[in-house]
Amino acid sequence: MRSFILLSAAAALTLASPVPQELDFSLIDTVETPSNVTVPTNTDELIVSYDSDAAAAAVQTSVLTGQTEIDISNSTTNSTSSSTLRRRGTCAVQASGSGPVPSPDTASSFLSYSAFASAASAAATPSGYTQAFKNLNASNNAYGYLGFTNLASYDSEKCASKCNAISGCASFNLYFERDPSKDPGTGCEDPSSTTNIKCVFWGGPLTTANANNAGQYRSKFQVVIAGSNGYVNNTIEPADGFTSPSYYGNTAIDAPNDCNDKSTFLGSQVFTGGPFDANLCAAACNAQSATNLKANKPTCKFFNTYILSRNNVAIGQYCNLYSQTWASSYATYKGSNSGGNKYTVSYSYGFSSSADAGTCKKPTTSTWVISSATATASSTATAQPTTSGGFINWKTFQANGANLGGWLEKEQTHDPIWWASVANLSTTPDEWTLCQTLGDQCGPTLEARYASFLNHSTIDQLASVGVNTLRIPTTYAAWVNVPGSALYHGNQQQYLKAITDYAINTYGMHIIVGLHSLPGGVNNLDIGEALMHDDFFYNTTNLNYAYEAVDAILDFIKASGNMTSWTIGPINEASDNLPGFGTSAGLTDKGAQWVADYINGVVSRTAKVDSRIPVMVQDCFKGASFWEPYFDASANLVIDSHVYYFAAAGTYSQYVAPAVCGQASSISLATKFPNFIGEWALQVMFNNNLSDRQLIFNTQRYAWSKYVSGGSFWTAVSYSTALVDGQGTQRDYWSYIDLINEGVIKPESAFNGTAFC
Structure with a gap:
């Protein structure tokens, strides 16, 4: 996945002239005005239950599919006690309320009855609430009606306690209401009255402006309101x-x-x-x-x-x-x-966001001079150091790699033209929803794309510029069939074998096979299983399926005939805190322990096959040194960091090169395990310039080789059509094959040993 490590340069904040985020009238002009709420009289209580989690899930689904007006009414349900239901019908007797009935029994007497005003004026403001108004002759039509209850007395504290127990209740309106003792109709058009003491709950604030319900006529009977007090909770739910x-x-x-x-x-x-x-x-x-x-x-x-x-x-x-x-x-x-x-x-x-407030940073303006030092740049096209038996040693191995991303784990971002040819882009944002949409045709459709997305000539071109390592992301569904998963489980391993056999046998390439997704979802992103899926965490069932996928990968390696040519990457960019994704806050301490326990389980499983097969630990943006205490020094591990500048605050094309060398040097300070840059690319946040690509590429390739165990570019093939800030599209900065064809990427030997750091 294309994520990032932020630049750490600090800068003074300067702001442009404000540009208001005006209301989207095309959105709000079509929103219907809610009808006025009528509090029922045929029951003593009706509570509207609100499920915040269900509503949030509905919002997430809607946003992911591009909707902007989102109705959450399906997250509310009405509950009424059957014991309090009263018969409605002409002249049906209604239950008596608990309040006094003024004499004479008229609407005007009710409105002027001093006992109502006294009760309202004397009512205490409950702890945690602010009184919005006092002793009005109107009730509220506010936002988010959540029901009501009839009280035995005018009791603001009891009304508050009921509000506190209702999910979403932000305020309540307490008042006396003149109601008919019989259901008005022919023969009883204006019956005698009864007084109900109503406590009405709302999901938004009460104000004098929305206290606009002064009553109504039911036949000839006049319903009126007196002693109306409004209270608003001082806090909202976090x-x-x-x-x-x-x-x-x-x-x-x-x-x-x-x-x-x-x-x-x-x-x-x-x-x-x-x-x-x-x-x-x-x-x-x-x-x-x-x-x-x-x-x-x-x-x-x-x-x-x-x-x-x-x-x-x-x-x-x-x-x-x-x-x-x-x-x-x-x-x-x-x-x-x-x-x-x-x-x-x-x-x-x-x-x-508690993880990252998004502080703006201006770019550094350091002058970057390419060194003409006599030091020779590391060559990654030569034979690589190995351990006994031909297994590689990541402490001495220098990877000059490329990812085969978007191939066996499909990403809409890097294959949008094909994606649009088989499904609607807006309603299928990830492979999960794509397969749900395609149904029985998901398998044939994906396998046809596996075959056409890349081939042996792709490997030939990569090898021509010195690539010696392939990092190949897969979904867990390539290895294990998880019940309930919408991801396709089919012949991915056959396509993987065809490409890796060719790369290993023809060019001696090393293969990092990775699980980009894990059962249940590992980061709420499309690559982790599906958008807004993160149930890999703290779920032993999904953990066990993940181990089954690891075991299947190990079986594949054993059967490959080239057992020394593999590293296994069992996790990628894990995050149990989406607002912090891309920073160290994206994975909580609890989440980190879960990941570490999982990795230790993978190490144990791998050792049973052959402990010389390396296990790659993706650092989840915590940094290599963070993980050192979790693993024994004897473990055959390599730490994988991802470095991107497309989302790094204040990153301009002309200022990237000096940051690269400093960042590579910093990563190398963690020495317990070897370090590797598993993903990197050329796009920056601002002012992308096609003419800067070669310098940015050469600097990164050189820095990762000089300071750590090399890196792998994301990605070999990209068809992204998204525009970038500056010149070109994402494909111009992310597609290794296109960069070779355009002469941007050349073998290191073409630069005569230039030291870029």
Whole structure:
């Protein structure tokens, strides 16, 4: 996968003129205005249950398929006690309420009854709440109705305790309501009244502005309200993986461009049909990150979510996503007008990723001079040091490698034209959904692409410029059939054998065979199994299936006839904390222990076959030194780090070369196990320039060889059509074969021993 290690250069922050993230009117103008809520009178209680996890999952699925208006009403259910249900029908007797009935029994007497005003004025403000208003003659039509209960007395504390027990409850409205003692109709158009004490629950804030329900007529009976108090919880539920929120009130973030004059705005969603829930925006942020990582774009580090109102009526929860955290001083946007409608902001909060707030950094401007030193660059085209029996020794081996990525584990990013020819790009973002869509044709479709994506001539071209190592990602489904998995389990091993036999027997290449995905999902990305899948962690069933895949790889190696030509890579870019993906925070301490235990299990299994077969530990962006305490020094391990500059903050094409050498030197400081750069490429964040590619390539190839045990370029073949910042498309910076054909990549001997570091 194309991930990254961030540059560490610090820089002063300079900001361009602000450019507001205006409301997406094409999105919000079509959102229906919710109907006014009518609190039922045929029961004493109705609670709307809200499943935040189910709603978040629905949001993730919607964002991954490009939807922006997301209805979460399927995550709510109504529950009513059957013992309190009352018969409805003309003149049916209704249960008596617990409040007093004024005399005379008229609406005007009810509204002026002093006992109601006294009760409202004397009511305590419950701990953890703020009183929004007091003693109004109207109830609320607020955001996110969550039900009600009739109380035996006007008790704000009891009402608060019930609200606290309801998922999503942010506020409550307590009031007296004049209701009919019989169901009004022919023969009883204006029956005597009863007084109910209602406690109504809401998933958004209460204000005097949305306290606009003054009652109604039912036949000739007038329903009215008195002693209405509103209370709002002082806190909202936290968003997993994000810091405590900043409250902006009735304003939203109006973000400027960042310190490199680039927009940090990633898009918007609006949620309807449920309570205000910051976890919905967090889910959208994470799903957008997964999508953007797949496309080598900036990930979501910050979101601003608020209640959006049209003409003073709340219509949904709006969510803006950003690649950088913005301070509350940028919360200046109050809304806009569209088509005669006035849109306003309220209940606005901002959340930053607890793993990485996305601080902007300007590029370093160090002058880079290519050394004319007499030192000779390492040659990786010569015979490689081996241990006894012909197995390689990664402490002395120098890999000049290329990944065969996107071949046996399909990635839409690197094969979009083919992908679009067999399925809809937006609804099949990963191989999992592709196979679900293709059904019985998944196998034949994928196998046809395995055969056409690359061939022996690909290996010939790689060898012509000195490539001596192939790193080949596979899915676990190439090795084991996991029940319930949508990934294709078929003849991948036959295609793998045909290519590796040719590479080994013709050119003596070394093969790193890797499990890019693990059962259940290893990082919430398309390459880990499927987007938003991470159930490999803490699941012994999936762990055991992973070991079955490892055993199958070892069987394949034993049967290959070239047992000395292999290294096994049992995991790739594992992360149990998606907001931190690409940084050390992407894998928690608990997750790291799970991964280490798994790796030790792989080492044990490998040793039973032959301990001289190396096991490669992908460092999951923790750094090589992090893993040293987890493994015994006698283990035949090599640490695999991934270094990319396409998402490194403030990385410009002209400033990459000096960073490469420093980074390679830093990685080499971890000495317990040999180090290897398993993935690297040429794309940078800003100002990609086709003429800079050769220098960037040569510098990285040289640095990985000089300081560590070499590296493997991602990837041999890419058909990516995505534009980059600057010149060209991603294919121009990621496809090794194209770079050879364009004369960018040449054998090291063509540079006469130039030292690039």
